[in-house]
Amino acid sequence: MWARALAGLLAGFFVAAAAAGLITWVPPGPWQAVIVPSMVAFIPLWMLAALWAFAFRTGLRAWLWLGATAASGFGLLWLLRHFDWVQ
């Protein structure tokens, strides 16, 4: 239980941060136009990510899944920004 809680707290934070980052950068227009919606969205995203961690049978699985999701989220964000597909 504690391992999953920790995964939700830490890895979940990065999952939510990556999702909030995509919300900030993907919509058309400058990223500054959606600062407030992305900040607001981050909170329920973190809650959902933390909840998701408890859906796994072990802490290890939770860490792997959430960690991989966060990493791919940030990876996608980096790609989009690196090739200037978003602004």
Added chain:
Amino acid sequence: MKFSSLTLRTFTTVHTWVGLVAGFALFVAFYAGAITVFHHDLPLWQSPQGMDQPAQTLDDAQRLLDGVLAKHPDARKHVGMTFPGAETPQSIAYWQDAKGTWLFAWADHVDGSPTPPQAGLAELVNELHYTLGLPVAGIYLMGVVSLLYGLALLSGLVIHLPKLVGDLFALRPGRNLKQMWQDAHNVIGVLSLPFHLLFAVTGALLCLMFLQMAALNPLIYDGKLLAAIPGATDTAPIRAPANQPVRAGSLAMLHARSIAVANELGQKHFEPAYLKLANAGDANATIEITGDGGVSLGPLGAVALDANTGEVLHTQLPGQRDANHATLAAAYALHFGEFGNGWVPWLYFALGLGGAFLFYSGNLLWIESRRKRRQVVQGRAQINMARATVGVCIGLCVAVSAAFVSVQLLEHLAPAHADAGMRWTCFLVWGGCALWAALRAPSKAAVELLWAAAAVTALIPVVHGAMSGLWLWTSAARGYWPLFWVDGVALAMALGFAAMARATQRRAVNGDPNSVWAHTRA
């Protein structure tokens, strides 16, 4: 939706423990928050001379602004001020000094006070709402509690989802008391779920905003967040001072201009509520006038003008603002219940008390589901949980009412000590109640503290009448409706506490003896 029984069991554990950890703080936040809905009425109730004062005019506001700007160079850089109106009959100006401390000025007090006028009772209740009364760390604690609250809500929803619709209107009174409490907990939780999700999110946001900004800035905003925030939240553009003094436009002109601009842009109604003035007296001074635009989920909109000429610089009005301003206005209005008509505050009051009940019943369910059904003696954990629930929750109700009574007494007998005296009373009574509950059998303490809550709450209208001469009927006759409603609600709540005390007493005597809530019979 289908979940495996293992997942459901895990989520039940998460719901139970997160709910218990956050539940006490949330009870305080909701009980005090329900009262905070009426924060404009409490200062009038505390010292009713405000009821007779003629409403200030724009000339009074202009005098205050001129006085502050003449005396405080820091305020010239940036100053805020409320317009005299229904919500704030008296204009208040506020600005930060060189050290970043907020200072306040009003009417003839332009020296700059670190506390706003008439903070008193309303401020104490508000502090309980968002910090539990704890200095500095309280607000972050409440932010974390809000996050846990969201987790408890979502996990509760998942557990309940399979039978959500079927059980929604089931309230099964009868022999199985646990079932009835569970039904009540579920129906309130489900029906007010949107309201609760909204508070979990906006509460966490309001408390943790700065931490969140600091953490996310390097991660997703490229470290450019702080530079982008003014553009996303303010309406007036930032203009560097020209270092060229000019004669500023009058408040009356700017006030009228903001209304005219809003009307021109199709806003039928625009009532200026407060202003933000930057670089006052300079040729590049800007003023942002925020006002109530009426029918919208985020009714507050803003018009930014050149503070000298009244020329329009920018607007953010309901229906024609960008995503940032629309989200901000809606989040703000939803948390503070400042949208819709006069029923919304009462709805928020009811939902606030309902929320307090949700957390209280959650604790009761925890105790009930661990009850030893075949013996009188109950486990230590159950007894301690019962003690803590009674001491903290019912104790808070007694303490808040005691603060009302004491501030009314002190306001008339020793006005200089009203604020400090009220705070001491509140926290000493709360601590006293918690101690009482820790020392007594839970069944006895619950009945006694509920009677105490009923008695102290009933004293609110009595002491108010005796001290100010404004009894319920006098207030009604004179049309002092805010005072009438504060006293009236206190009376209704006193009756509610008395009814709960009687019910608890009956349960203790006649109910199942194998429970922490039964009086031990010799």
